[in-house]
Amino acid sequence: MKNVSLFIPCTVDLFLPHIGEATVTLLRRLGINPVYHEEQTCCGQPAINAGYQKEAQKAAKHFIKVFGDDEQVVSPSGSCVCTVKYHYPELFENEPEWRRRAEELAPRMFELSQYLVDVLNVEDVGASFAGKVTYHESCHILRGLGVSEQPKKLIKAVQGTQLVPLNAAESCCGFGGEFANNFPDISESMVKDKVENYLSSGADLLLLCEPGCLLNIGGFLSRNHPGKKAMHLANFLAPNGREGQ
Amino acid sequence: MEIQTEQFTAAVKRELQNARSRAFLKVMPPVLNMKRDIGLSTFPNIDAAQAYGAAIRQEAMARLPELLEEFEKNALANGAKVFWARDAKEANETILQLAKERGVKYVTKGKSMVTEEMGLNEILSKNGIEPWETDLGEFIAQQLHRPPFHIVGPAINVAVEEVCDLFMAKANMKEPTLDPVQLGYAARLFLRDKFHHVQMGITGVNMAVAETGTIINVENEGNIRLTKSSPKTQVSVMSLEKVVPTMKDALHMIRLLSRNCTGQKLTAYVSMDSGPKKKDEIDGPAELFILIIDNGRTKIYQDLKARDALRCIRCAACLNICPVYGQIGGYAYGWAYSGPMGQVLNPLLLGLDRTQDLYRATTLCGACKSVCPVGIDHPSMFLYYRSKDVLGDPYWKGKKRPSSEKRFFKAWISAVTRAWLWNLGIRMVRPLINKDAHDGVISKMKGPFQGWFRTRDLPAMAAKTFHDRWKEIKKI
Numbered sequence: 001m002k003n004v005s006l007f008i009p010c011t012v013d014l015f016l017p018h019i020g021e022a023t024v025t026l027l028r029r030l031g032i033n034p035v036y037h038e039e040q041t042c043c044g045q046p047a048i049n050a051g052y053q054k055e056a057q058k059a060a061k062h063f064i065k066v067f068g069d070d071e072q073v074v075s076p077s078g079s080c081v082c083t084v085k086y087h088y089p090e091l092f093e094n095e096p097e098w099r100r101r102a103e104e105l106a107p108r109m110f111e112l113s114q115y116l117v118d119v120l121n122v123e124d125v126g127a128s129f130a131g132k133v134t135y136h137e138s139c140h141i142l143r144g145l146g147v148s149e150q151p152k153k154l155i156k157a158v159q160g161t162q163l164v165p166l167n168a169a170e171s172c173c174g175f176g177g178e179f180a181n182n183f184p185d186i187s188e189s190m191v192k193d194k195v196e197n198y199l200s201s202g203a204d205l206l207l208l209c210e211p212g213c214l215l216n217i218g219g220f221l222s223r224n225h226p227g228k229k230a231m232h233l234a235n236f237l238a239p240n241g242r243e244g245q
Numbered sequence: 246m247e248i249q250t251e252q253f254t255a256a257v258k259r260e261l262q263n264a265r266s267r268a269f270l271k272v273m274p275p276v277l278n279m280k281r282d283i284g285l286s287t288f289p290n291i292d293a294a295q296a297y298g299a300a301i302r303q304e305a306m307a308r309l310p311e312l313l314e315e316f317e318k319n320a321l322a323n324g325a326k327v328f329w330a331r332d333a334k335e336a337n338e339t340i341l342q343l344a345k346e347r348g349v350k351y352v353t354k355g356k357s358m359v360t361e362e363m364g365l366n367e368i369l370s371k372n373g374i375e376p377w378e379t380d381l382g383e384f385i386a387q388q389l390h391r392p393p394f395h396i397v398g399p400a401i402n403v404a405v406e407e408v409c410d411l412f413m414a415k416a417n418m419k420e421p422t423l424d425p426v427q428l429g430y431a432a433r434l435f436l437r438d439k440f441h442h443v444q445m446g447i448t449g450v451n452m453a454v455a456e457t458g459t460i461i462n463v464e465n466e467g468n469i470r471l472t473k474s475s476p477k478t479q480v481s482v483m484s485l486e487k488v489v490p491t492m493k494d495a496l497h498m499i500r501l502l503s504r505n506c507t508g509q510k511l512t513a514y515v516s517m518d519s520g521p522k523k524k525d526e527i528d529g530p531a532e533l534f535i536l537i538i539d540n541g542r543t544k545i546y547q548d549l550k551a552r553d554a555l556r557c558i559r560c561a562a563c564l565n566i567c568p569v570y571g572q573i574g575g576y577a578y579g580w581a582y583s584g585p586m587g588q589v590l591n592p593l594l595l596g597l598d599r600t601q602d603l604y605r606a607t608t609l610c611g612a613c614k615s616v617c618p619v620g621i622d623h624p625s626m627f628l629y630y631r632s633k634d635v636l637g638d639p640y641w642k643g644k645k646r647p648s649s650e651k652r653f654f655k656a657w658i659s660a661v662t663r664a665w666l667w668n669l670g671i672r673m674v675r676p677l678i679n680k681d682a683h684d685g686v687i688s689k690m691k692g693p694f695q696g697w698f699r700t701r702d703l704p705a706m707a708a709k710t711f712h713d714r715w716k717e718i719k720k721i
Contacts, residue, residue: 008712013671013710013711013712014707015703015704015705016704017707020714021718036715036719038715039664041661041667042661042667049609049628049631050635050654051630051631051634051646052632052635053635055654055655055658058658059662061662062661090625139608140611143610143612143614170612171612172608172610172612174568175608177608178605179605179606179608180696180697180701181693181694181695181696181697183254183605183606183696184696184697184699184700186573186606187608188699188700189261189572190572190608191701192700193572218704219701219703219704220700220701222701222702223688223700223701224700
C-alpha cells in the first residue's frame with residue numbers, strides 16, 4: 001500500500017474534523033495509506049495574511065521539520081497548500097538553507113482533488129448521489145493552484161449526480177480569513193451574492209474544496225437558509241460521509 | 246482632491262446601502278469584463294500579449310532613470326520644455342505660475358488622475374483660475390464635487406436624473422431632459438465654448454516614449470485632443486513612471502490598455518505630441534510644457550518590491566474584476582485611485598498609516614493579479630504592506646498593530662511550534678469558544694470575533710479534533 005502524508009489544516013482539525021475523516025476514508029478506499037504526523041499544527045497562513053512574518057517563519061520551519069522528508073503531502077485545503085508551495089520560499093529570502101528546503105517541499109504538496117486526479121489518475125471514486133450539485137471555485141484552488149477541472153471530473157463521475165453551473169462560480173465568497181471578521185459589511189455582501197447564485201442554480205447541494213469557504217458559505221446558510229447545505233468534496237465522495245456537513 | 250482614505254469603513258457602509266450604486270455595480274463590472282474578454286480575444290495569443298506588456302513595463306521600471314533622461318533629451322530636442330517637480334506642491338506651483346504669467350482666466354483639462362492626485366483643480370480655483378474638466382464623466386464629477394467612482398468612468402454611476410438636475414442648476418442647459426444624448430450635447434455646447442477661447446490646456450499622459458520624446462494620450466471623446474490642440478499653451482503632466490523605451494513598446498501598451506480598459510482594439514482618439522507647433526505647421530500649441538512629477542515615485546522606485554506598483558498603466562481591469570470593488574464601488578477608497586490598483590498605489594503614495602483599511606480590505610482572492618496586463622501581483626503587495634505595517638516600518642510609515650493582536654500571534658506561534666502545547670491550548674480554549682453553542686452550532690460570540698457572527702454561524706469546536714480522532718482511526 002502506498003503511503004501519503006496527510007496535512008490537516010487547523011480549520012479542519014478544530015471545526016470540521018469530518019472533512020479529515022472523509023479524506024482518510026476516501027484515500028484508503030483508493031488503496032492509499034494516509035499517514036498523519038501528530039506533530040503537525042498550523043501552516044502559518046493566518047500569520048502571513050495578518051503581516052506577522054517572523055511568526056510565520058517559525059510556523060513554516062515547524063511545518064518543514066514535520067513534513068520535509070515526506071514523498072507526497074496531501075491536504076483537503078488548497079489555501080494551505082498555496083501557503084506552503086508559494087509563501088514558504090518567499091518567507092526565507094534571507095535564509096538560503098530553509099529556502100532550499102521549502103522549495104524542495106513545494107512540488108510535493110497537493111490539494112486533495114488535484115492529488116486524486118493528477119497523481120492517482122482517478123476520476124470515478126465509486127460514489128453515488130442522486131441529485132443536482134453545483135461547484136464553487138475557491139480562489140486559492142482556482143487561481144493559486146490552477147485546479148478547477150479536477151474536482152469537476154470527480155463530481156461528474158459520481159453516479160446519479162448532475163453537475164449544474166453556478167453563476168459567478170469564480171467570484172470570491174468573501175472569506176479571506178481575518179477579512180470576514182474585520183470587514184463584515186463587505187464580506188456579508190459577498191457571501192450573500194454567492195448564496196443567491198447557489199439558490200438560483202437549482203442545485204440541491206453546493207460543493208467546494210476549501211474549508212475556509214465552507215465555514216463562510218456554510219455559516220451563512222446555517223443562519224439564513226438552514227434548509228440548504230454546502231459540503232466539502234471529500235465528504236461528498238467518501239462513503240457514508242454525505243450527511244457530514 | 247481631498248484624501249479620505251481613513252473613512253473607508255464609513256464610506257463602505259454608506260455605499261452598501263446606496264441602492265443606486267448597488268444596482269449599478271451588479272451590471273457594470275460584468276459588462277466591462279465581457280467587453281474586455283472580447284477585446285483580448287483579438288490577440289492571437291492573449292497570455293503572450295499580456296506577458297509582453299508585463300515585460301515592457303518591467304524593463305521600463307528597471308531602466309527608469311536612464312529612460313527619463315533619454316525622454317527629456319528627446320523632448321527638449323523636439324522643442325518641448327520639460328519641468329521636474331518633486332511633489333504636488335512644486336508641480337501645482339509650476340502650473341500656476343505658467344498660467345499667471347500668461348494671464349490665463351481658465352484652463353480646460355483632459356481627464357488625468359495625476360492632477361487629481363496633486364489636487365491641481367483646488368489650487369487653480371483658489372487662485373482665480375477656473376479649471377474645466379472636459380471629459381464628460383469628469384465634468385459631471387467635478388460639478389458634483391465627488392471623487393471618481395471608477396478611474397475610467399468617474400461618474401459612470403451617476404443617474405441621468407441627477408445629471409439633468411445638475412446641468413439645470415448649473416445653467417448648462419435650459420430645458421430638462423433625460424435623454425443621455427441631449428445631456429451630452431448640453432455639456433458639449435458648454436465646453437465647445439470654453440475650447441473656443443481657451444488659452445491653456447492641461448492633460449495627463451498615458452505613455453511617454455523615451456526614444457522619440459513623444460507623449461501619448463488615449464481617449465474616446467476627443468476632448469483631450471481639443472484640450473491639447475486648441476490653446477496656445479499645452480501643459481502635459483506626467484507621473485514619472487509613464488515612460489516606456491520605444492515607440493514599438495508604446496504601441497503595444499496602447500493595444501493592451503485599450504483592450505483591458507474598454508475592450509476596444511484602439512480608443513477613438515490617440516494623440517501623439519512630439520513638441521509644439523513647428524514653423525510650417527498650421528495648428529497645435531505654440532508652446533508645450535511637459536511636467537514630470539515624482540510625488541513619492543522615487544521613494545517607491547528605491548524599494549525593489551514596491552517598485553512593481555509603478556508598472557500600473559491605469560487600465561482598470563482590476564477594478565472591474567475585483568469582488569470587493571464590485572460590492573462597494575470607488576468612493577470608499579477615498580482618493581483618485583480606487584479598486585486593487587488604488588489599494589496597491591495609495592498606501593505607497595500616502596503612507597501605510599493612513600491606508601490601513603485599503604491593504605487589509607481584501608480577501609487575497611487574486612482576481613486582480615489574474616487580469617493585470619503588466620504583471621502586478623497585488624495580493625503579494627498587500628501582504629508586503631501588512632508585514633511592513635506590523636513592523637512599524639518608518640520608510641513606509643507603518644502604524645503598528647494593536648497590542649492585543651500582537652499578543653495573540655505571540656501566543657499562537659508558541660503553540661504552533663509545539664504540538665503538545667497546541668493540543669493543550671485547544672482543550673483549554675474549547676469551552677470558551679463553545680460557551681454559547683447550541684446543537685453543534687455557535688450563533689453569537691462577544692469579543693473580537695463579533696464581525697463574523699453578525700450574519701454567520703460557526704460549527705461548534707469539535708468535541709474531538711481530528712488529532713484526537715486519529716488515535717482511533719489509525720487502528721482501523
